[in-house]
Amino acid sequence: MKNTKELRTWLDDLKLDHPLVVAGPCSAETEDQVLKIAHELKDSDVNYFRAGIWKPRTRPGNFEGVGALGLKWLQKVKAETGMKTATEVANAAHVKLALEHDIDLLWIGARSTVSPFIVQEIADALEGTDKIVLVKNPVNPDLALWLGGIERLYSANIKNLGVIHRGFSTYEKTRYRNNPEWQIAIELQNRFPDLPLICDPSHITGKRDMIFEVSQTALDLNFDGLMIETHYDPDNAWSDAAQQVTPSTLIEIMDDLKIRKETDTEADYRNALNTSRTQIDVIDHQLIEMLGKRMKVADQIGRLKKDKNVAVLQSRRWNEILGKMILEGEENSLSEEFILRVFKAIHQESINHQEKVING
Numbered sequence: 001m002k003n004t005k006e007l008r009t010w011l012d013d014l015k016l017d018h019p020l021v022v023a024g025p026c027s028a029e030t031e032d033q034v035l036k037i038a039h040e041l042k043d044s045d046v047n048y049f050r051a052g053i054w055k056p057r058t059r060p061g062n063f064e065g066v067g068a069l070g071l072k073w074l075q076k077v078k079a080e081t082g083m084k085t086a087t088e089v090a091n092a093a094h095v096k097l098a099l100e101h102d103i104d105l106l107w108i109g110a111r112s113t114v115s116p117f118i119v120q121e122i123a124d125a126l127e128g129t130d131k132i133v134l135v136k137n138p139v140n141p142d143l144a145l146w147l148g149g150i151e152r153l154y155s156a157n158i159k160n161l162g163v164i165h166r167g168f169s170t171y172e173k174t175r176y177r178n179n180p181e182w183q184i185a186i187e188l189q190n191r192f193p194d195l196p197l198i199c200d201p202s203h204i205t206g207k208r209d210m211i212f213e214v215s216q217t218a219l220d221l222n223f224d225g226l227m228i229e230t231h232y233d234p235d236n237a238w239s240d241a242a243q244q245v246t247p248s249t250l251i252e253i254m255d256d257l258k259i260r261k262e263t264d265t266e267a268d269y270r271n272a273l274n275t276s277r278t279q280i281d282v283i284d285h286q287l288i289e290m291l292g293k294r295m296k297v298a299d300q301i302g303r304l305k306k307d308k309n310v311a312v313l314q315s316r317r318w319n320e321i322l323g324k325m326i327l328e329g330e331e332n333s334l335s336e337e338f339i340l341r342v343f344k345a346i347h348q349e350s351i352n353h354q355e356k357v358i359n360g
């Protein structure tokens with residue numbers, strides 16, 4: 001992509017004094033449900049009303065969406081409330097129908113971004129459109145796949161592009177439904193600073209109680225907007241019940257979020273500082289998690305040594321590790337003195353862990 005500046009235009013044209021907000025139910029269920037939610041959101045800061053019409057479900061047998069019929073309901077939303085509309089498309093037929101029904105914003109879901117064939121098919125079907133197209137990150141934490149999706153759309157001459165960060169699936173259970181792995185979104189932002197970046201805290205958290213905190217982190221990381229699933233009766237939603245909020249909760253969340261506007265040089269400075277500090281917090285959190293994992297492996301080694309009655313301290317192995325880390329440190333602009341201090345501390349903690357295992 002040569003001139004990424006043009007990627008920002010559609011968002012700048014909206015001239016918003018708050019982050020972009022896309023809200024509405026996970027799934028369109030009935031005409032009444034869609035219209036009721038839309039009317040409750042009509043006078044809020046919501047810019048685009050979302051509803052899933054075709055639902056990609058991980059396992060068969062769940063509600064798979066109402067299909068093309070729901071597009072008529074979205075048209076009614078626009079006619080009755082003036083809100084622009086948004087839905088997910090996952091193949092060329094969906095694109096054709098969505099364009100025929102004048103949907104304003106289309107997004108590519110996480111399960112589609114993983115497939116270059118699907119993304120290419122959608123890009124070809126959208127060729128030259130001036131609709132806004134947002135690419136969700138792929139389900140798995142793979143930046144290249146996400147970038148590939150953006151590049152395919154950009155090459156199809158779709159200029160009003162953006163991305164949605166909805167977290168990444170993990171095999172191990174975490175406190176999130178989809179782990180945010182903020183560093184991947186930060187990396188994408190560093191590569192394409194002008195590509196509008198939206199956070200989807202609903203699919204990241206999977207729990208309505210955590211939506212506020214994740215939204216605030218996203219805004220602190222300079223995200224341009226939020227996509228939040230909203231339903232008048234979340235507990236009885238036909239999909240993603242645990243993560244949807246009511247329209248009034250959404251409005252409260254929007255009111256309570258600290259939104260940093262870039263108005264003067266002092267504010268610019270504080271904004272930049274705040275973004276960097278949040279990035280540091282994300283990295284520190286990862287460091288602690290990695291160190292915790294390393295000590296668990298040390299415990300495992302302790303158990304093996306205990307079985308074989310082998311001494312905890314193995315100097316040759318330790319010197320090998322240090323040598324390797326000093327070289328890797330150099331490649332990452334870290335001084336030898338620093339590496340020695342850090343690894344001595346890590347090594348001491350590993351020994352303590354192993355001794356605890358061996359001596360009980």
Ligand code: PEP
Pocket residue numbers: 026052056108109110111136166203
């Ligand atoms: C959705 O937005 O309802 C959805 C299915 O999201 P994702 O593709 O992020 O799972």
Ligand code: MN
Pocket residue numbers: 026027229239240
């Ligand atoms: Mn959903």
